[in-house]
Amino acid sequence: MTRPESFIEYAPFVEQASSLRRNPMAYVLPTTREVTTIARRALAEARASVVYGRLTGFAGGLTIAELLDGLRAGMRPTLVLFADQFVASDEATVLVKSSLGDFFLSPIEQILSQRYSYDLAHWTNTGFEITEAPCEDERRLYSQSVAYLRSCASLDDGWQLRGQHPRRSLNFRIQGAKRKIRLFRSSAIDAYLDDPDHPKLREHLLLAERGELSVHEKLEAGC
Structure with a gap:
């Protein structure tokens, strides 16, 4: 099983400053104690910006609204995206049907890929699934999000946002x-x-x- 905190050692993240990288990267990660610890370090070292949900919090991080303001102003940082935290009704607005039931997802990954040319790295327990930008296949993007949430659930008690997931339903x-x-x-x-x-x-x-x-x-x- 690929642990989500391993993103810090993942080659595209290590090489994020390389001029060879065509697009910025957004790492879609679960909220665990280990990931948040490493994300704080990456934020303090200015290696990434962290995007969190409105009902939670992350010192020095960005809400979706703040992220979009920065993107519109031309900023293109590497992102750690805690998409499992996007459960509020104004964040998760797209209703999808899956084997997990009918629930709402945030469109932010679609926006990042299609409008701001971000490559997406969704963590799953079998590895990081990369979607290069721009991805016009919305079905693929939301399928990746569902696979990511299914992998979050596989973390058992290590997934700190498990109790918030019903808010998506x-x-x-x-x-x-x-x-x-x-x-x-x-x-x-x-x-x-x-x-x-x-x-x-x-x-x-x-x-x-x-x-x-x-x-x-x-x-x-x-x-």
Whole structure:
């Protein structure tokens, strides 16, 4: 089994400063104690920038939004991409269907490959899978992401983000949307306790009902 922390010894990473490298590299790695330790060292030595999820954190690292700002400004650093941390609804926006179930992935790898000419190195437990840029085959990119997440799961307790993975699921998003709709309905009723026949209340309740009925369709449309 190829350990994810071995990226630091991987030839393309060691040779990242070589003028022979046509494209910058993004290493898609799992959140483990060993990988984060090495990533901090690579960051401190200015050998790579680290991109983390909004619900987690990494001192000195970048969120997806900050990364995109830098890329638009012309920066092209070598990246350590903790894609397993991209679970928030504004980060993981692409619904995919796989043997792991229906869940959401971030489009950042596709953006890096197609728009900013990054070669991608997805860690899997059989080695690093390289996708040279630009890759126009979105199916391949998302298949690589699924293989990466499957390999993350094979790390058992060593995968620190295991507990966050359910946030990617379609069911989690549906339940979250329904909770928000119920909160909206309860707030509307509370606001018109003294006037339950107010037309505005009826309007709000109708909106809540329509939202609840359409939540599945809206989420499925992202597939």
